[in-house]
Amino acid sequence: MTQLLLFNVTNGLIIGAFYVLMALGLSLILNLSNVINFAHGGFLVIGGYIAYTITPYIGFWGALLLAPPLTAVIGLAVERVLIRPLYGRDPLYSLLLTFGLAFMIEDGTRFIWGPQGKPVTIPAFLAQPLSNDLFFITGYRLFMVAVVMIAVTLLFLLLRYTRLGIRIRAGTLDLETVAALGINVQMLRSLNFAVGIFLAGLSGVLAAGQLGLEPTMGTGLLMPSFIAIIVGGIGSLPGTLVGGLLIGVASGLTAVFLPAASEAVIYVMMAVVLLIRPRGLFGEEGMMS
């Protein structure tokens, strides 16, 4: 029983780590630009497939380093051409546009790489389980969690100490004042978008190593990321972090006792949070209205 519990909690944490990476990117874009990026799951898939394509030439480590920035470049181009004209219009339009974009990305990857799942080879020493008792803790899973932790730490350092990060945080609170202070807001939004997409690309590479690749894999991760943001509190990145881990562990634990409800439980959590604390766990008063 203990082992089963441990197994599911570990699983939950690892899934939660994915949610966190996805949700942090979504949250960054949502907070600064008021855009719900429905295509975020699509960018995750793009990141994964880029890794799959370049792994034979530069190996897994090279792909891990190169695929996320390449994804971010694609994201930058998309932001520039498609999303930029929509800032300042009703958020409905960016929502619909990224929604259509998600369709195109899913179908496009299916067209280019085929509908069958693709495996990404990971280094052999990472694929080994650590011990016989804890067969489910492979080196790769620990490695994934470590990468997510490093990425999240770097993101928070970036936001706390660099000029770009400080501007992003200021822009989240009051974009008009930031613009009035002579900061190029368009550029700020583009860079912020690129950071968000970088995180999606990174989760794509990591997910590819663990789960293999499928054109539809991004869609399944999108909804939990939404909920992570709502539970943690819109406008709060630490909230998103906690929210993601929380719903990951909650669905892992539910899988032990009531497997059929393991997906529904995160929605129940959201409903409870909205009832008791409408702004979310770490949300500021008024951010959600």
Place this chain on the structure above:
Amino acid sequence: MSAESTRKLIALAAIWITLLLAPYWMAPLGGYTALATRVLVLGLAAMSVNFLLGFTGVLSFGHAAYFGLGAYGAGLTLKFLALSTPLALVAGTLLGGVCGAILGTLIVRRRGVYFAMVTIAFGQVFYYIAFQWSSLTGGDDGLRGFSRQPIDFGFFKLDILSSADNFYFFVLFCFALVVAAMGFILRSPFGRTMIAIRENERRSRFLGIPVERHIWIAFTLSCFFMGFAGALYALVNNFADPRGLHYSQSGDFVMMAVMGGMRSFWGPLLGAAVFVVLQDYLSSVTVNWMSFVGLLFVLVVLFFPRGLLGFIQRSKA
């Protein structure tokens, strides 16, 4: 009568005549009556979404849930409770509407993108329930094993199962009832208040309008309409599908409303007609129809944000 109201009356007459005669002009143009029926039902759904989006100004991106609930409500009634088409429609409408009313209380305080996010997430709850509870709903395969029943007027039975034309007119009759109700509400003082909230929420609040309660009522009403449309859709297909509750279906409805023109009452119907016919055509000629539908979304947003009717009105002016 002024020229403006004469023009409106003529347009209205033209719409209803086109709809009444659809079974006769669809076939020569290469369509079929069942396609017209589908346009009518999905158009009704898009108009229900627009009741909220275009006239109250709040974006629900999870309305497919109430559509799907209506479909399951009707299907389950026909399968397990009673072989009665009117009862199925009532049950579907109630299921969609009541669920909407309950969730609405949690949702109405949010605004803008956050309203959209919360509605999507709650909509997915119903998708998962329909997907997981296979013993009742048939799970991934959908709910099968029911069919629409003839309408019994006592002295005469209307066969809507085998005659596509009869069924079309039955759906048109239902459509007319709901559209009349919608139009009536929009013309009432309550409808004017909805538009006031859309135009300037803060001002409406200062005028003493209980904004949250009005949005909740509008949301609930549109969920009832949506449930009714969903129940009709179950009758159209004799089938209820969990994908009908999924947020991608909500996206399609919002798209129909935007493509037709969300500031106008009839726009969503036009949008639905274009969308359904286009999707029907694309999926018959290419396997990559998803890309084209996605491209349609992108193009409409970038170049026709006011929709087809908005575009026509603008170029006339």
